[in-house]
Amino acid sequence: MTVDQRLSEAVALLPEWLRHQHWFTGGRSGPLGVRPVAAALLHDGEPRVWHLLTEVTHDDGTDIYQVPLSVHSQRSDRLDHVRLGHTHDGHVYDALHDKEATAVLLDHFADDAPRVEGLRFHVKADVEVPYGEPSLVLPGEHHNTSLAYGDSALLKVFRRVDAGLNPDVELHEALSEAGCTLVAPLMGWVDGDWSADDVTVTGSLAMLRGFLTTASDGWALATASVRDLYAEGDLHADEVGGDFAAEAYRLGMATARVHETLAEVLPTGTMAASELHALADAMTGRLENAIALVPELEPFAAGLRAHYDALRERHDPVTVQRIHGSYHLGQVLRTVLGWKLIDFEGELMAPVADRRAMHSPVRDVAQMLRSFDYAARHLLVTDHPPEDPAHDQLAYRAQEWTQRNSEAFCNGYASAAQLDPRDEPELLAAYETDTAVYEVVFEARRRPSWLPIPLAAVERLAHAR
Numbered sequence: 001m002t003v004d005q006r007l008s009e010a011v012a013l014l015p016e017w018l019r020h021q022h023w024f025t026g027g028r029s030g031p032l033g034v035r036p037v038a039a040a041l042l043h044d045g046e047p048r049v050w051h052l053l054t055e056v057t058h059d060d061g062t063d064i065y066q067v068p069l070s071v072h073s074q075r076s077d078r079l080d081h082v083r084l085g086h087t088h089d090g091h092v093y094d095a096l097h098d099k100e101a102t103a104v105l106l107d108h109f110a111d112d113a114p115r116v117e118g119l120r121f122h123v124k125a126d127v128e129v130p131y132g133e134p135s136l137v138l139p140g141e142h143h144n145t146s147l148a149y150g151d152s153a154l155l156k157v158f159r160r161v162d163a164g165l166n167p168d169v170e171l172h173e174a175l176s177e178a179g180c181t182l183v184a185p186l187m188g189w190v191d192g193d194w195s196a197d198d199v200t201v202t203g204s205l206a207m208l209r210g211f212l213t214t215a216s217d218g219w220a221l222a223t224a225s226v227r228d229l230y231a232e233g234d235l236h237a238d239e240v241g242g243d244f245a246a247e248a249y250r251l252g253m254a255t256a257r258v259h260e261t262l263a264e265v266l267p268t269g270t271m272a273a274s275e276l277h278a279l280a281d282a283m284t285g286r287l288e289n290a291i292a293l294v295p296e297l298e299p300f301a302a303g304l305r306a307h308y309d310a311l312r313e314r315h316d317p318v319t320v321q322r323i324h325g326s327y328h329l330g331q332v333l334r335t336v337l338g339w340k341l342i343d344f345e346g347e348l349m350a351p352v353a354d355r356r357a358m359h360s361p362v363r364d365v366a367q368m369l370r371s372f373d374y375a376a377r378h379l380l381v382t383d384h385p386p387e388d389p390a391h392d393q394l395a396y397r398a399q400e401w402t403q404r405n406s407e408a409f410c411n412g413y414a415s416a417a418q419l420d421p422r423d424e425p426e427l428l429a430a431y432e433t434d435t436a437v438y439e440v441v442f443e444a445r446r447r448p449s450w451l452p453i454p455l456a457a458v459e460r461l462a463h464a465r
Contacts, residue, residue, distance in 0.1 A: 007050065009087035010069055011036055014054060017084045018065070023143050023159040025349065027059025037064065038194035040116045043104045047072045049095055051119060053161065053194045064161050064194065066205055068095035068105065096145045096157055102135040106149060109188055109208065119205070123188040124176075129153065129208070140217070140330075143348045153187060154211045158204060158345075162352040163196070166204030170356070171262065171322060171344040180261045182254050183341055184210040212340055215333035221247065222329050222375040222405075229397055230379060237401045244401075245408040247339075248372070251332060252412025254339040255368070259361040260417060263321045269358055270317040280311040283434045290437045294444045296455060297437070303462025307433045310426040318427060320358040327364040328371035365413060365421040366431035369406045370439065370457065376401040377453045433461045 015032040018024050026032070035055045043049040048071040056065050071090040072079075082094035095101035107113055109121045109129050123129060133150035147155045158166060172186040188208040193200050221244065228242030237243065271279070287304055291297045297304075324331065325346030333340045346355030376398040384391050414420035421428055439454035 006071075006087070006089040007036065007039055007052075009089065010050070010071065010084070010092050011052075011054070013084040013087070013092055014067065018056060018067075021159075023145065024056075024065070025143065025160060026056060026061070026063060030059040033057035037196065038118050038192060040118055042068075042108065042116060043101070047093075047098065047100055048089070049101045049104050051116070051192075053192065055196075064196075064203075066157060066159055066161050068101065068157075069093065070095040070098040070101035096147060097137055099134050102147055102155075103132075106133075106135070106155065107131060118193045120191045121188065122191070123208075124186060127187045129187065143345075148211055150211075151213050152211055153208055154184070155206055155208050157206045160348065161192075161203050161205060163201040163203045164352050164356075166207070166345060167322075167325070167352075167355050168343065168345040169204045169207050171266075172207065172209060174265045174322075175258065175261055178261050178265045180258065181337070182258050182261075182339065183344075184212050212333050212335055212342075215335045215340070218251070218329035218332035218334060218339075219371075219375065221334055222372070223378065226376050226379060226398070226401060229401055230384070230394055237397065237404045245404050247334065248405040248408035249412035249415075251339050251368075252409040252414075253416040254332075254341065255327075255364065255409075256413045256415075256417035256419075258341050259321070259323065259364070262323070266322045267358070268319065268321040271320050271360070272317050273315050276311045276314055276318060280308040280430070283308045283311075283430060283437075286434065287437050290441045294440050294451075296451075297440060297458060300458050300462035303464075304433050304437065304458065307426070307429045307461065311430050314426060318360050318424075320360055322356075323359050323361050323364045325355055325359070325364070327367040329368070329375055330371075360424075360427060360431075361419065362421050362424050362427045363431045365410070366428055367435050368409060369402075369428075369432060370435045372405045372409070373402045373457055374439075374453055376405075377456065378450065381450055381452055429461065429464065433458075436461060 011034060014034045018032060018034070033056070036052060037055045038053040040051045041048070042051050050069045052067045052069055054065050054067055056063055070093045072093065073090045075091045076093070079093045079098055082097040084092040086092070106129065108116065109123050110131060113121065130149045130152045135147040135149050138146045138148055144159050145157045147157070149155065169189045172183060175183045176186040186207070186209050189204060190206040191202055192205040193202050225242040225244035229237055229240045232240050238245065284305060287301065291301055324341065324344055331341065331343045333342060380391065380395055380398060384394050410420065410422055436454045436457040440451065440458060443451040443454055
């Protein structure tokens with residue numbers, strides 16, 4: 001059997017398997033067309049390891065997905081949960097869950113590793129790559145797959161890839177070169193080539209960075225604080241032992257310092273009145289599209305548009321720079337050395353050019369404020385629905401928790417920056433509204449039971465002047 005035949009049999013298994021992967025963002029109900037656009041054999045032994053880039057056509061469009069595969073001659077019980085199926089070549093698995101295959105992948109960062117056509121492995125100077133360490137797939141990833149090698153390195157493999165430099169690699173490198181200690185240091189990255197309309201394009205495929213030991217997820221810490229508050233329903237947010245405000249303050253400081261460093265090492269600019277008008281038009285367009293999808297937004301539309309109209313009326317320019325772009329409590333980790341920011345890819349459903357564009361840092365602040373609201377309210381929809389006698393009291397406490405931690409975050413930000421985001425109320429309100437509208441569409445499509453969370457924010461924002 002030729003290499004092309006062996007690979008084509010494996011590719012035939014992908015359509016049904018892909019639609020069930022949590023990182024697959026395309027339409028899941030309609031037919032999927034899968035076509036290889038680049039393939040490399042990383043290891044021609046046991047197991048055989050393929051690096052595969054595929055063009056996937058689905059109901060919502062066409063995307064490029066990275067799907068490394070491992071092929072074992074004998075079926076492996078420990079890999080049954082990531083088994084695609086069987087071909088004449090053997091049993092096919094998702095290679096990123098196969099420790100033998102991921103060892104091969106890491107070995108290709110070595111200077112003496114064999115070159116692979118179409119792939120380039122880069123290592124930063126003075127970096128010790130933990131060759132020989134077994135990998136562990138980290139839980140909780142939504143759009144990518146991250147592998148921890150021992151306690152020193154994390155390889156983040158981008159599942160859906162775009163042409164050009166991934167913002168996560170770009171911003172990690174800029175911050176690492178600047179000596180910023182508020183992110184994990186960049187250790188290396190992988191570039192790859194593939195064919196697109198008979199043209200060869202290049203894009204980022206993976207990023208190797210330091211592994212943040214002793215790290216606790218910001219979402220987990222914040223929601224633990226909310227649970228403490230709910231358990232003591234007659235106490236105020238500042239009276240509960242798990243008060244999060246001090247951490248929110250420190251997180252605001254860390255956010256400001258990262259913004260400051262990005263402004264120092266990467267280009268900055270200003271958004272003139274005409275560009276603010278265009279921004280308001282884009283936000284309004286997203287609102288109109290959202291109303292068509294989620295009619296529950298219609299009663300609040302006029303109040304939401306008012307926040308966008310305020311941008312059109314502004315004449316003072318707005319300073320813009322590179323920012324995080326998709327900032328929430330799941331994108332920050334608390335270590336013994338303080339808060340660290342992760343995942344600088346931006347909004348993954350947006351075009352890569354938009355994710356690399358400059359924005360006001362107030363946008364990151366607005367997104368984090370929305371995340372505080374989610375942390376406070378998600379238990380209302382999961383554990384305390386409206387018919388629960390305690391719902392109204394807990395909803396009041398949730399709003400109190402959100403307000404307390406939002407203020408603490410902004411206070412921390414202002415203490416470490418020349419900008420207090422509350423000094424830009426129109427900009428903050430517009431970005432927060434735009435984020436809430438996005439959340440409404442997301443929840444309506446993917447998690448309808450959580451829709452009351454952003455709808456409550458929309459109602460509040462619509463009546464805020």
